[in-house]
Amino acid sequence: xxxxxxxxxxxxxxxxxxxxxxxxxxxxxxxxxxxxxxxxxxxxxxxxxxxxxxxxxxxxxxxxxxxxxxxxxxxxxxxxxxxxxxxxxxxxxxxxxxxxxxxxxxxxxxxxxxxxxxxxxxxxxxxxxxxxxxxxxxxxxxxxxxxxxxx
Numbered sequence: 051x052x053x054x055x056x057x058x059x060x061x062x063x064x065x066x067x068x069x070x071x072x073x074x075x076x077x078x079x080x081x082x083x084x085x086x087x088x089x090x091x092x093x094x095x096x097x098x099x100x101x102x103x104x105x106x107x108x109x110x111x112x113x114x115x116x117x118x119x120x121x122x123x124x125x126x127x128x129x130x131x132x133x134x135x136x137x138x139x140x141x142x143x144x145x146x147x148x149x150x151x152x153x154x155x156x157x158x159x160x161x162x163x164x165x166x167x168x169x170x171x172x173x174x175x176x177x178x179x180x181x182x183x184x185x186x187x188x189x190x191x192x193x194x195x196x197x198x199x200x201x
Contacts (some may be wrong), residue, residue: 056195069097070187075116078102079109079132080124080152085175087120089152092179093186106130110138118147120186125153133167140168148189152177 052072076098080086083104090100098120103109106127113121121139125132139145148171151164156174164172171189173182 070183072097074098074119074186075102076120076122076188077109077112077116077147078120079104079135080107081127082124085124089182090183092182093122096183106132106135113139113147119190120148120150121166122150122152122186123169125151125155132169133163136164136168144175148186148193149196150186150189152182180189 071093074093074097076090076093078086078090078093078100080089080102081104086102086104090102093100101112101116101118103112106129109121109123112118123132123135132153135147136151139149150171151167151169151174152173152175153160153164154175155164161172170193171185173185
C-alpha cells in the first residue's frame with residue numbers, strides 16, 4: 051500500500067472549477083502500478099486526497115480503516131477481480147462511498163455486468179481526465195441524495 055497524502059478525517063470544503071474534487075477522499079485499486087499512479091495523480095490534481103492499493107484484499111483492509119468517499123477499481127486483476135470486490139461491497143447496504151469501475155472492458159455488456167456486480171459507474175481505459183472527473187462528480191452528487199449519502 052502506498053500512502054499518497056496524509057488523510058485527516060472528512061474535509062468538507064467547497065469545490066471550485068480548478069479543484070472539483072476538493073475534500074474528496076479516494077481509494078484507487080489497480081494491479082498495475084503505472085495505472086494506479088496515473089489515476090491517483092489525476093484525482094490529486096483535481097483536489098482529491100488519494101490512497102493507492104494493488105489488490106482487493108488491500109482495498110478491503112483500507113475501506114475498513116478509513117471513511118473514503120470514492121473507490122475507483124480496476125476489474126481485471128489476478129487472484130480476486132473487481133467484480134468480486136463489488137459483489138462483496140454491495141452486501142454492505144450502508145456503505146458511505148461510491149464505487150467506480152475503471153477498466154479496458156468497454157462494451158455495453160461489460161458496463162451492464164459492472165453495474166449488476168455492484169459498481170455505481172463505469173469508465174473505460176484509456177480515460178480522458180476530464181471525462182473521469184465528470185463521472186466521479188456526477189456519482190458523488192447522485193450519492194449525496196441517495197442511500198449512499200455521507201454521514
